[in-house]
Amino acid sequence: MTNETSTANVVLVVAHPDRNSATWAIGRAIEQGIRTDGTASVTTHDLSRAGFDPVFGEQDLEHYRNGGDAPADVRREQQLLDPADVIVVLFPVYWWAMPALAKGWIDRVFTRGWAYDDGPDGGPSAINELHFVGVAAVDEGTYDRRGYREAMTTQLQHGIAGYSRIDESSVRLLFGAETADPHVHEQLIAEGHKIGADMARRAQAVFDRAVEA
Structure with missing residues (x-):
């Protein structure tokens, strides 16, 4: 993947239908941390x-078995990801x-040859680099x-990122998203901001290496 833009870039992929959810609140905190x-x-x-x-269908199976062009919607996803550090x-x-939306996205978009x-x-x-952030409803002890x-x-880290030979990857789980305690929600937002700042540093390092190459 080559970033041809003038700055380091992070692509944040969110798989949740409700923009008022805890997941999206954390997503906005990650955005702020990156910036x-x-x-x-x-x-x-x-x-x-x-x-x-997210459904892996006949066109996806044909592409997997025989190569050729990936389905058009899959190529659009890949083109969105191509500039990402x-x-x-x-x-x-x-x-x-x-959830099925995220897993099906991986199933379809992470094609052989790409x-x-x-x-x-x-x-x-x-x-x-590929990093997963999961938002869990229950406490850490249960996990x-x-x-x-x-x-x-x-x-996620070994089966997907490792198999794809992606050198840098991680899985981060944030706990207690369905608690009524406002302090827990504050902690989740703060953790999201920290994750975003870390992703920005990682993206800058990837970008710098590409410029120097």
Whole structure:
């Protein structure tokens, strides 16, 4: 992936239909964190409002099996991601995993020859960095006791990013989104801002390396 813009860029992909949700409140905090020092820009992609179809259909299967052109809506998604130095996927946790909208986006958009190459020579991914931010309704202890955090990390960081040979990736879970305690919500917003600032630094580092190359 090559960023041909004049500044570092983060693409924030959000998979939640309600803009008044805790997930979107955290998303806005991530946006603010990215913009804090003015070194990086952010492009926010609302999968729900964009009308993205997460169902892996016949055209997707044909592309997977025989190559050729990806479906037009998939190429539009990839073209949106192409200039990104860092990609962040923000989603509410449903049944200890990504919701169908986010998972289907990965299924369809992360195509062979673009996101990964499973051939004998194993070419690089088009993605520089991929980071997942999950918003959980319950407390952190539930995830640790049941092993949900480890399971999600294995699936997302190792199963998706690792398989795609994306060198830098992470899974961050934010807990207690459905609590009535306002202090918890303040902490979630603060954590979102910190994540955004970290993503801006990461994007700037990727951008600088590309300029120097």
